[in-house]
Every structure is written in C-alpha cells, then in structure tokens.
Amino acid sequence: MLVEFGATRVLCTASVTEGVPRWRKGSGLGWVTAEYAMLPRATNTRSDRESVRGKVGGRTHEISRLIGRSLRACVDLKALGENSIVLDCDVLQADGGTRTAAITGAYVALHDAVTWLAERKALAGKVDKVMHRSVAAVSVGVIGGEPMLDLCYAEDVTAEVDMNVVCTGTGDFVEVQGTGEAGVFARDQLDALLDLGVAGCLELADAQRKALSS
Amino acid sequence: MLVEFGATRVLCTASVTEGVPRWRKGSGLGWVTAEYAMLPRATNTRSDRESVRGKVGGRTHEISRLIGRSLRACVDLKALGENSIVLDCDVLQADGGTRTAAITGAYVALHDAVTWLAERKALAGKVDKVMHRSVAAVSVGVIGGEPMLDLCYAEDVTAEVDMNVVCTGTGDFVEVQGTGEAGVFARDQLDALLDLGVAGCLELADAQRKALSS
Amino acid sequence: MLVEFGATRVLCTASVTEGVPRWRKGSGLGWVTAEYAMLPRATNTRSDRESVRGKVGGRTHEISRLIGRSLRACVDLKALGENSIVLDCDVLQADGGTRTAAITGAYVALHDAVTWLAERKALAGKVDKVMHRSVAAVSVGVIGGEPMLDLCYAEDVTAEVDMNVVCTGTGDFVEVQGTGEAGVFARDQLDALLDLGVAGCLELADAQRKALSS
C-alpha cells in the first residue's frame, strides 16, 4: 500500500514466508521484521544508493529497527504461528515524517498479510488474536516555541525538539523518542508534545480502521 | 516519470550535478550514467535488498551499464558541457521487460533534465544538439516458434529466444542483445525478431515525442 | 577514563584532531562524534567481532549516533572552533546500561579533551563556553509494575518498559527514548519513569563535577 502524509510517499508491502529463521524454529512463535529504504531521488538532492556504497547506513538501520519493534508490539507472535513477515517500507518521496508514515502504513500492510494467512488457514490463532492492537505513529516537534504535529522537511530541520510517538489504537505508548535538536527541552514541553502525539495517533488509528474495512 | 508497460512499472528520474567526475574534468565533455534497481517486492516473491547483502548483483550491474550506454548514444556529450546526469530507474513492479521500459522512460527523464539545464543557461550547446537522437527499447522473443513483442514475465520465462532491441527514432540500432534461452536460434528467426523490434521501437519513439511535447 | 556502573565497565576516551571533516571546513564550527563498540567477550556468551563480519551492526550504529547527539547537545561547536573530537566508548564488560554509562563517561572524557585544547590555546572560546552544559544518562524501566533505576542485564531482559533518559546538569532533557519491550505503557507509567530518570541524572551530574574537579 502507498501511504501519503503531505508530500511524503512511502510504499509499504508485507511479504509472507512460511517458517521462521533458524534460531526460532520449533518455538511455535512467528517473526515480524522491517526494512526501510529511500530511493536515491526521494529527497531533493540525490543521495547515493546504499547497495552501491556496499553497506546500509546507520540511519537506515535505526529506522528499520524502530519499525520492526513497533509492529511486533501489536502482534501476538504465538497466535501468528511459525510464519515470517517482512515489511518493506520504501520511501518514494520524502518530506519529513518518513519513519512514522512507514509505521502507520506498515500496520495496514501487516494486517492484510495476516488476513491473507487466515484465509489460507495458516495462522495458529484468529486474525483478531494475532493483531490484538493497532499501532500508528506521528512526528511532533517544537518550532518557534510552539508544539506542532506532522512536521514537513522544512519544519523538521528548524525544529528545536523533534519527537516520534508510536501509540496503540487505545492511546497507550509503544515507543517514545524525543531529541533536543537545537538545545534541550523542559518537562512541560515534553508533556505538551506527548499530548499532541497521542491525539495524532488516535486520529490515524481511525483512518487505519477505515482503510482496513474498505 | 513513471513508465508503465503492461504490469511493469519503472520510476525513472534524472538528477543533474554541475561538473563531472574527476577523471573527466577539463575535457569539456559531460557525463551520463544510470543506476537500475528493483524494490524487494517488485516481483512476486520477495528478493533480498542488495544494500543488505552488501553488494550489487551481476544482473543489476549489467542492466545499469546497458541503460547508461544506450542513453549516452543519444547525447552529444560535448554539447552537454561539463554536467553530469544520473538516471535512476527503480522498478516498483516487474512483469517482464523492465530494462527496456527503463531505457524508454529514462530517455524522457533525460530530455527533461537537459531542457531544465538549458533554461538555466548551463548547456554548452542547444537542447536539440545535445539530444540529437531519441532512443527507445523493446524486448522481443520467440514463443512456441512465433516471434512476439513485449513479453510479460510469464512469456519471458518460456521464451526460446529473448532479445532486447535498442533503436533510435529513425530505426537505427544502438544495441542488440539476443540470447537463446532454450537452445539456439537460426538466422531467419533473428531477422524476424529484428524486424519486430525496430517496428516496436518506432512506435515508442512516437509516444516519447508526445510525452515530451505535452 | 573507565566508567563503572555495577558490573558494567566502559572505557571512554576522547581523541582530538585539528581541523574538521571536509564538508565542514571554513564554517568555524567544530565537530564531535562518537563510536561505541563491545569487546567480543563483554557479555557472557561471546559475540562475533564486527570487524570480522565486515560490517557494523544496527544496534552499534544506533548507540554511536545517540552518544554523539547527546554530547553535541552540551558543546558550543562555535566556541570549540575547527577542532574534531572523537569519543570512543568501548565496553569491556556489559551488565545493562552500557549506552547510558558511555554517555556519562564520554562527557568527562570530552571535558578533559576541551581543557587540554584550552591549555594549547587551540579553542575559539573558553572551556566554560564550549562545555556550556553537562550531560549524563541513566536507564530506567518498569519491572513487575515498579519503576526502577539502573537496570542490570538480568533486570533489563525482564523489563516491561525500558527507557533511556539523557539530561543536562540542570535537569532538562537532551533525549528520551522509551520502548515497551513486553507490551505497551500508559502515560502515568511514563511520567513516573521520567521523574526517576531526571533524579538519577542529577546525581550523576554531581559525580561528574567531582571527577572533573579532582
């Protein structure tokens, strides 16, 4: 599925393999992992391909791991059974918030994949048991002293604080990452950002429900 | 630009840099190169990312080189001046003929980039001088003894002969690559495939002209 | 300097080079970066060397970037002048909290390096201007429903929530990273963890002051 947040466009696909990696065999548990990447021209100035440079950069690794962690938080790996799902999040166009868009879109792709497995009677549990929570993510930040939701690239680079909030559909936290890009931030700023982030995630949870029911 | 040939979809973009690689500096000549890649889920079964495997595979290299060669054949590098253009051809969905779709689409992206350079007065010559030929490509093949144009994936794997024909807008050859996938092929079969390929390329040249004039 | 937190031991050293990376030359700004690594036998079961595997893993990259970001937050890069400082954090023995120990120790090593530069008259500003804030970090977590400070490895693997809090010496936040390892966490749990984390960092700031004045 193609997720669009403002000018950011991320292609999220889920690929299912029967079985799990060797170190997990016989555990009865499934496995969910994610790979994030940017096309070289997703941004305004072309960046080199990581395949050509021969290694995956630190930022790419970090985001792939965040997406994987966030999605495993909403899956019951026992009910999934010994199936592996890889979530590929490829950024076609980047204008801020690519990692949060990727998490939000990957959830829908993952839900579709689990449903597909259910139709093939390949799940250990029911779809609702496997996908026992929904997960969505937003980026929030402080710009000119004001907390703001969904920063685009131009805002992102000038933000004083930059925070990613990953929440379930009931507003609990899965992951919180806040960085004082230009200096530091006080507790009340942090509180305001968390409020804004949770509200943003709840809205996305609604949109995900609609996408999945259509 | 997004090229679609049947179910094959390739995103072709041109990125311009002022200046040329070190080994070409002071020559007065420009440089055009191409990078081809497939998203992991472009095909029906997921393939590993080349960035994760840490190296670019043989097939990817070979196709990138073919695209670069084909496009340099239609560019007057002297008239381009010391500018570098990278053509990124990323396959979002693959159903046969991805390399020929990439060449055909990359020509349009390249033409746009050269026009953009002209608007910035950054060319050594005029647009028409730089882009002194058009180039397009098709895949042809023999299936069940019959020469056929534009093989989709299902046809491609069963083809007895597989051939890529890269032609100019006036029907001259830029590159011809024919392989007897299942056995070998006789001269008359080769001749029939060449006829078919040239005709296909001329049709695409028309489509390119329309795309560029709109 | 060697930092010890419980059984965790991290060797933190700062290396100074005159000048900055090419992309930063002429900016008048300095550069601070960090590299984190574990000896193969830092943990109880030996892990392969990243040099032998030929690439730096995702976790290593992620932690190196966190340390670098945290320390740049306490440095005035303009007052540092065009000097580069690399902070090497090598874990000799790991028992939980290696990344927060690394940040806390690297601050002291960085302060020493800046003082050394000042003695050589190589700074653009004064030491106090360059090191205008102190920075320290702790790991906190929820275990059995209880918020706890400074998890050791055995606690870490059983924690329901795992959070790293990076604070200045005045209790402002530099970075906050919280993950629901086993499920998710509610807002009041997050608040309790933040309280605990700030208190822990303030204590470490005291210890850093003592270490630097001796």
Added chain:
Amino acid sequence: MLVEFGATRVLCTASVTEGVPRWRKGSGLGWVTAEYAMLPRATNTRSDRESVRGKVGGRTHEISRLIGRSLRACVDLKALGENSIVLDCDVLQADGGTRTAAITGAYVALHDAVTWLAERKALAGKVDKVMHRSVAAVSVGVIGGEPMLDLCYAEDVTAEVDMNVVCTGTGDFVEVQGTGEAGVFARDQLDALLDLGVAGCLELADAQRKALSS
C-alpha cells in the same frame, strides 16, 4: 588450457565438483558456471585487483555471466547429472576479444572435464549426449566503415560498432551482442557483421575439434 588469439592469452580451466548447489539438489540436473577475471597487469596500464577493492566490477560480472550462459547452451544438464563444473577464465594478457577467447577456450576445457567425468562413470548420459553442441565466439566490428573480424585492442577502441557473436558448430546463434560504440548502426551493417561472425565461429569450431581429437 591456454587460449591465444593474437596477443590475447586466456587461461581456461574446468573444475568439477560432485553434487550441485543446494537450490538444485534432487533435480537430476547438473550445473555449469563461469568466472572471468583479468590479472592486474593483463592490460598495458595496471588496474586494481577486484579482491583488493572488495568487489567484483560490473564488466567482470557481465562477462562471467555471458560465458556461463554460452556454455550452458551447449550442455545437456540432464545428461550431465548432478555434477557442477566451474569454468575459470583468467586473462593473462589482454589485446581485445578476451571474452570471446574465453568462451572458445572454456568449451574445450569443459569438454575435457566431461570426458574425465565419463571415465569415472560419473555422468548420467554419454559424453556426446552431454556435449550435444559445440560453441565458439568471435568479436567483429566496423572500423572506418569496414566490417572486420577479431579486433585487437587498438582496433577495438576505435571501432564504430562492436559485436560479439556466439555460435554453435553448425552456425546457429547462441548469443548476439552488438553495440554502437561511436553512434549507431544500420540494418545492412548488422547483417554484414553477422555473416562475418558466423564464418569466424565455424573456423574456430574446426580448431576446437582438432584440439579435442589430439
């Protein structure tokens, strides 16, 4: 065996392993693959070793794949049985036409290896059944408007068209690759080159027969 074409010298050896790669096990089919490489001083100016650069270049990959494809076209993999043969083509001295020399020499090395397997009763079929066709290759080109056979390096770099023709001993095509190095080429030029290429290959087929019978 050492193949010499003018000043070009290629060492071609075949290495036999019992069994096939994992993905082919149990299929009853054999496997033939090729690796092409140049010694650093094969050319007039030294080129870096690919082992030192840490990766195999695009040109090397492309040629290795061409050699492998060409030789598989003359082998009945079923009659070969589950044996693997690697053809190593190492260029000791390069003066144009290294890839076509490699194909021509590798055929003889492959035939020897298959005969060796037959003597050990390790083939599924007879030698003649396994090697049901011979294969040879030549490079042809257009220089100063004239079609010419077997270009040496000095000719190769000035050629307007450069073409590799891979043929069976009966003059059928296995592979055809033509590139307009300096511009493009018309159909009648292509036809003349194909005529010349087929004639050259038939001559080599004779030479191969003699080499094998001695």
Added chain:
Amino acid sequence: MLVEFGATRVLCTASVTEGVPRWRKGSGLGWVTAEYAMLPRATNTRSDRESVRGKVGGRTHEISRLIGRSLRACVDLKALGENSIVLDCDVLQADGGTRTAAITGAYVALHDAVTWLAERKALAGKVDKVMHRSVAAVSVGVIGGEPMLDLCYAEDVTAEVDMNVVCTGTGDFVEVQGTGEAGVFARDQLDALLDLGVAGCLELADAQRKALSS
C-alpha cells in the same frame, strides 16, 4: 586476564564452545583459534576501527594467525576433544610487543579454559595431557648495534632488526620471525638475538606457572 608488559596492556580471554567448526566434525579433534585487535586509542594517535572500515587489516590478520598457531602448538587437540576455544586478545594500550604479550597472556587464559572444561568433565583427556607444553613469547631487537629484550614502541621504531621469539617452557622454538627493518642482519646478530629471546621466554614461563598456581 589482563597482561601488562611495560605500558602495553592486553586483555586476553578464552571463550569455550562445545563442538567444532563443520569441517572438523567427527574428527575427535578440538580447535583453538585467536583474534587480535587494537582499540582505536590503544596507540598515541587514534586509528580507525576495522569494523567501521569494513575489513580486517593485513597486520591484524597476520598477528591473529601467529597467536593461533603458537597456542595450537602447546595443545593436544585430540585430548581436548571436540571443543572449540577462541582466544580474544584486545590491546587496550600499546607500547611495543603487543603480539608477544598477547601470546603469553593467551596461554594463561587457555589453561584456565581447559581447567574449566575438565571440571565439567568435558575433556577427552586430562588437563596436563591437553596442555602438554607451555608457550610464551618475547620481542627482541638490535638497537644501535646492541641486542635488546622487550622493546617498547620508541625502541621498536628505531630497531635495526626486530624479532619475535615464541618458545615452550623448556626452551624449544615454536616460531621465530626476524625482520631487518633498517637493512639486513648477519648470522652472529641472529644468534645473539635467539639467545636473548630464549632466556626471556624461560623467565615468562616461570611467571605463567606462578599465575596458574595462584
């Protein structure tokens, strides 16, 4: 264990795994191997991490191989049984003679590991049978015409001849490596260096015996 020779400090640890590499399975023989590395700031000027450069350098490889060979010379691999021991020698601080310090320290770590295996009844033979010899190493050199023992870094770089002598506890040679760094050396110089080296190793053998009995 931490070995100190002057200002050189090397951390030597032994890690035991049940079983042996695949190519050795079923042989009844154990396996001992070593990995040597330097922390980036072990020397006075920081060197890049090999994990970041993506490959292990020639010097590191060479020393790792020397350590492994030297230690295998003192172990009866049959009496060890199918167990693998990896010796990690990480140089925390380097001031000449790091490889000989590593060998000397690794012997003690290896002896401890074998004793630990014996306590778990996991050896095929007795400890004394497995560790049937002791091994130690020293660096010797010629400086200003004089043979000298245990060169520190400042001496090492000015040495005319640099030699590593690896001996058993009874003064037999395991390995001898001598290099004329500045020019060449005559037979009588070589003889003097060997005398000095053997004497140095015998002293270390004493120290090892004491370390192991305490």
Added chain:
Amino acid sequence: MLVEFGATRVLCTASVTEGVPRWRKGSGLGWVTAEYAMLPRATNTRSDRESVRGKVGGRTHEISRLIGRSLRACVDLKALGENSIVLDCDVLQADGGTRTAAITGAYVALHDAVTWLAERKALAGKVDKVMHRSVAAVSVGVIGGEPMLDLCYAEDVTAEVDMNVVCTGTGDFVEVQGTGEAGVFARDQLDALLDLGVAGCLELADAQRKALSS
C-alpha cells in the same frame, strides 16, 4: 617474468607509476609494494576467488606484506625518487614455496623496472644505487628429522618445521620465519635450517644475476 620452481609457477610483473601515494608526497622517497594472489585453480582443488568472497584472506595479506618488505630491503628508496612500483605475483600453479618463488622472481621484475626508469631518466640515483642489494628466498624444512631445501607441496604438509629464509646476494638475512608445524624445534635444528637456507639463496642470487645479464 614467469618463475618456475619445480611445479610451482608464479607470474611476477612490476608496474611503474610516476609519483607516490599521498602520505609520501614531497618526501623525495619512492615506494615499492607487492600484491600476491593465487588463481582459483592453482592448487589441486579449486579455491574461491577472493574478489568473489569480497575480501582478501589473511594468508594472502601476510604473504603480500612479506614480499613487499623483502623487496624494499634491497632498494634505496631515496635513489628511486618519487616513483611507485607495484609488484604483482600471481601464482598460476602452486606446488609449495610460492611465496619464496614470488620474492625471487619479483626481484628480477623490480630490477627490470628500475632499469626501464633509468632509461627514461626518471630515477633520482643510478640503477646500482637504487638496487644496492639483491634479494632471494627459499623455503626449507625438516622432514623425517632431516633438514631439506625447496619443499614441494606433498613435503610441505608433512614437514615438522617449515621455514622461509630471505637473504641478500652476500648471504645476510633480510627475513627469517620458522614455524614448528608439527610440534617444536630445537636450536641445533634451527641452525641447520639456516645454513641450508643461506646456501640456497646464494645459488638463486647467481641465477638472478644470469637472468638480468641476458
């Protein structure tokens, strides 16, 4: 030049570049380095190409460094002037003693290259000043208790002691490397091997003189 020692065949070539690596510029000194490699089929069972595996193995590195060191010992780098010479030693066929054959052959190739530079007036000093010593190498070993010269592969694997002796034309040592492959060796064995090695090198020095004068 092609060196043959028994069935061992090594192709040694010297490549000259004007100028020296960046870190040596302006020093007035030249640079000599060596690269050793084996063709995959040099040995009886095929080994993988290091270019394909993506890294140069430890043994290859170690031998390349030994060859480089040995040849630098016979060159006056000041008299060479700021020229770089790379010695490529490619083993076409291996039957023991490849590294010593490589050193012996590389000396002749190096002498030729220096003479070539002299003819172009590109040396800082005279040929005799640059090549102020000759260098040759032999492998010696103990087999069945007997010291022997020039081990072939079958002897090499059964040798109790394996030693490489690198000597000048006047019998001084450049490098000595002795390893007790099967156990250890006593001082008198070492002495006998050194005698044998020196005698062997002196004979080779004669052969080199003849090769160079022809």
